[in-house]
Amino acid sequence: MSNINGVDAVGILERMRTADERTQRALLSAVAEPGDLKIAQLVEEHGVLGVIERIALPDPMPELHARLSARLVKTDPDNDLERVQLLGGRLIIPGDLEWPSQLNDLGGAAPWALWVRGAADLRLAMLRSVAIVGARACTPYGARVASEMASDLALAGWMIVSGGAFGIDAAAHRGALAADGLTAAVLACGVDVAYPPRNESMFEHIAAGGWLISEVAPGAVPHRARFLVRNRVIAAITRGTVVIEAAVRSGSLATARAALELDRPVLGTPGPVTSPLSSGVHQILRNGALLVTCAAEVIEAVGELGHDLAPVPVGQQLHLDQFDSITRAVLDALPSRGVMSSSDVGRCAGVSANEVLVSLTRLELEGVVRRQDAGWSIVRRAVIGGAPR
Amino acid sequence: MSNINGVDAVGILERMRTADERTQRALLSAVAEPGDLKIAQLVEEHGVLGVIERIALPDPMPELHARLSARLVKTDPDNDLERVQLLGGRLIIPGDLEWPSQLNDLGGAAPWALWVRGAADLRLAMLRSVAIVGARACTPYGARVASEMASDLALAGWMIVSGGAFGIDAAAHRGALAADGLTAAVLACGVDVAYPPRNESMFEHIAAGGWLISEVAPGAVPHRARFLVRNRVIAAITRGTVVIEAAVRSGSLATARAALELDRPVLGTPGPVTSPLSSGVHQILRNGALLVTCAAEVIEAVGELGHDLAPVPVGQQLHLDQFDSITRAVLDALPSRGVMSSSDVGRCAGVSANEVLVSLTRLELEGVVRRQDAGWSIVRRAVIGGAPR
Numbered sequence: 001m002s003n004i005n006g007v008d009a010v011g012i013l014e015r016m017r018t019a020d021e022r023t024q025r026a027l028l029s030a031v032a033e034p035g036d037l038k039i040a041q042l043v044e045e046h047g048v049l050g051v052i053e054r055i056a057l058p059d060p061m062p063e064l065h066a067r068l069s070a071r072l073v074k075t076d077p078d079n080d081l082e083r084v085q086l087l088g089g090r091l092i093i094p095g096d097l098e099w100p101s102q103l104n105d106l107g108g109a110a111p112w113a114l115w116v117r118g119a120a121d122l123r124l125a126m127l128r129s130v131a132i133v134g135a136r137a138c139t140p141y142g143a144r145v146a147s148e149m150a151s152d153l154a155l156a157g158w159m160i161v162s163g164g165a166f167g168i169d170a171a172a173h174r175g176a177l178a179a180d181g182l183t184a185a186v187l188a189c190g191v192d193v194a195y196p197p198r199n200e201s202m203f204e205h206i207a208a209g210g211w212l213i214s215e216v217a218p219g220a221v222p223h224r225a226r227f228l229v230r231n232r233v234i235a236a237i238t239r240g241t242v243v244i245e246a247a248v249r250s251g252s253l254a255t256a257r258a259a260l261e262l263d264r265p266v267l268g269t270p271g272p273v274t275s276p277l278s279s280g281v282h283q284i285l286r287n288g289a290l291l292v293t294c295a296a297e298v299i300e301a302v303g304e305l306g307h308d309l310a311p312v313p314v315g316q317q318l319h320l321d322q323f324d325s326i327t328r329a330v331l332d333a334l335p336s337r338g339v340m341s342s343s344d345v346g347r348c349a350g351v352s353a354n355e356v357l358v359s360l361t362r363l364e365l366e367g368v369v370r371r372q373d374a375g376w377s378i379v380r381r382a383v384i385g386g387a388p389r
Numbered sequence: 390m391s392n393i394n395g396v397d398a399v400g401i402l403e404r405m406r407t408a409d410e411r412t413q414r415a416l417l418s419a420v421a422e423p424g425d426l427k428i429a430q431l432v433e434e435h436g437v438l439g440v441i442e443r444i445a446l447p448d449p450m451p452e453l454h455a456r457l458s459a460r461l462v463k464t465d466p467d468n469d470l471e472r473v474q475l476l477g478g479r480l481i482i483p484g485d486l487e488w489p490s491q492l493n494d495l496g497g498a499a500p501w502a503l504w505v506r507g508a509a510d511l512r513l514a515m516l517r518s519v520a521i522v523g524a525r526a527c528t529p530y531g532a533r534v535a536s537e538m539a540s541d542l543a544l545a546g547w548m549i550v551s552g553g554a555f556g557i558d559a560a561a562h563r564g565a566l567a568a569d570g571l572t573a574a575v576l577a578c579g580v581d582v583a584y585p586p587r588n589e590s591m592f593e594h595i596a597a598g599g600w601l602i603s604e605v606a607p608g609a610v611p612h613r614a615r616f617l618v619r620n621r622v623i624a625a626i627t628r629g630t631v632v633i634e635a636a637v638r639s640g641s642l643a644t645a646r647a648a649l650e651l652d653r654p655v656l657g658t659p660g661p662v663t664s665p666l667s668s669g670v671h672q673i674l675r676n677g678a679l680l681v682t683c684a685a686e687v688i689e690a691v692g693e694l695g696h697d698l699a700p701v702p703v704g705q706q707l708h709l710d711q712f713d714s715i716t717r718a719v720l721d722a723l724p725s726r727g728v729m730s731s732s733d734v735g736r737c738a739g740v741s742a743n744e745v746l747v748s749l750t751r752l753e754l755e756g757v758v759r760r761q762d763a764g765w766s767i768v769r770r771a772v773i774g775g776a777p778r
Contacts, residue, residue, distance in 0.1 A: 141661055141663070144663070145663070269662050270659030270660070270661075270662065270667075270671065270674075270680070271659070271660070271661055271662075272530055272659075272660055272661060273534055273658050273659065273660075273683070274530070274533070274534070278659075279682070282659065282680060282682050285659075285674070285680045286679070286680050286686070290675070291659070291671055291674045291675050291680070292675075293662040293668070293671050297675070
């Protein structure tokens, strides 16, 4: 088998020698399992192309070659990149402006690339994001708490990040979407795979304004190990993780543990002590997680961190020249009173829809504009010279 | 008025000059409000009789005399002591063997006496006691949690302390009684006053094995201030306080605050974040109280303190001669296997019911015997030379 495939593998290797790093990482994401620390070590030592070489050729690592070369010959990274582009997506790699730099806190376990569907700038948005996780088989109480908390966080301008499962994941996404918020689903399968299938229409809604995110290439199917390593991305990309409902031995507690290891705040909403689905949450609350009962308490906890997000000191003068010309055009387009939809802003400012969203998010982070039900408005105080909160 | 009453007041003062301190404190408890720090200061400086003098005579403290002499002339401490004795009770004062010395942690705010109904030794029992407090208008969930926790604590040999109100108080007492446990109600009225009246039969059940406790003299009626100062006694006499359900502004939180000031563990059981009756508990949990979901977690938290209760090191040899002759007689009466009721133990050992209970509680604290459903049994390991837990 290694002989026959060896020919193809060498052919792919030759193509990769002249390909850009994005294409190389697209291929790597299809061949190696995310979170494989041996591969990560090799990437560090030999670069992505060096790893592809070691997979394609029997030497110097015959075991690696035997394990992964069969996958290599079945992979077409150009096709994957084209496919995700047709779906309104892209592959983000370290070094891109849009790469969420907080993922680097994972060290050697950081993803080598993120497949993303959804137009808006991921890095900026994730600076104001909270993970909401919990049981698939949640109670109506848990679903209600997740949904209301996500709605209120979205209304306060925070992005929601979760998985794509039934239960708490879906309730959180739906709550954010109901408040016209942006939400990100980090999947254990390709961003073109609807798993579970019954959540397909929800995934479409999420991708329309927010993001579907995956470490694995388009077409990849989910399996148990992928769910587990996926959890570290949810923990790392957000400012903190809220566990809504979880049994004592539960996958969502793995996300909480990952957040703890990353020094991100771990939060939990309590429930009846008589409910087995709250017992895992109570356990982490007894072990130092912070009890939260509402979105405001979540924001108080995760907003304090601020090691990526520059704080806006109260009373500081805001200088318009700190923004690029596109952002200033977007700000000029906004009416001094009232609300304007982002598509209208784009038309007035003469900039693309994607650029409008990037600029508005940047302005929002600086407290200059505010997302509202019908669109965007200027927070006047901020422009006059004070911080909005 | 001070003239006419002056004569009677002087008569009472003359009687008190030759009375014992118990009678003097019985009078003081009927005249002064518990927790009155000015009176406490005077007791410290001039003794109880000195305070009675200053209340009875217009000089040297005309204001104190004007305020309290009318109460003085209406008080008959001998009558009060007789009345409580008829009800199976007594007045415990500092210096008594039965005085719960942990009350001294209250410093100047310590009670000057405790009226108690119930036969068993209060001091010993309170070394293994937990306060369970919470809302009067609790939910069915809160009542269930309070009742089950009290039952399980009682089965583990812990005493329950609470107030006498509807809601969490009553649920805790009823849970302990259902498990044949001993429970103490600290009242804001005299121990002969059933308030609220509908709890009268519960009070009788409590006093049959446990204790009704009050700082105010028989016949005294409850009022708002007395409820508030009563809370500090609940907090001080126990090893820790568990709040089951409480709204944000709630009297039970005052007990939690008192426990906190006394460096006693403050524990809380969470509930749905959607329940206003759990919001006060969630608030104290966010401020450092320990989340507990069951009796075992309560015991873990309050059992660690051990500053009054001598710890039983594992493997330590137990010497029978550390016990008095009555306690040894009780131990001899117990069968080496199986269970015996405390009344049978008393008959076999030839000691009174009260002495049996004191001895069994002492032996239980040392890990020698264990309270079970049908009576008491020997924990063999402890006698052979190991600690039971």
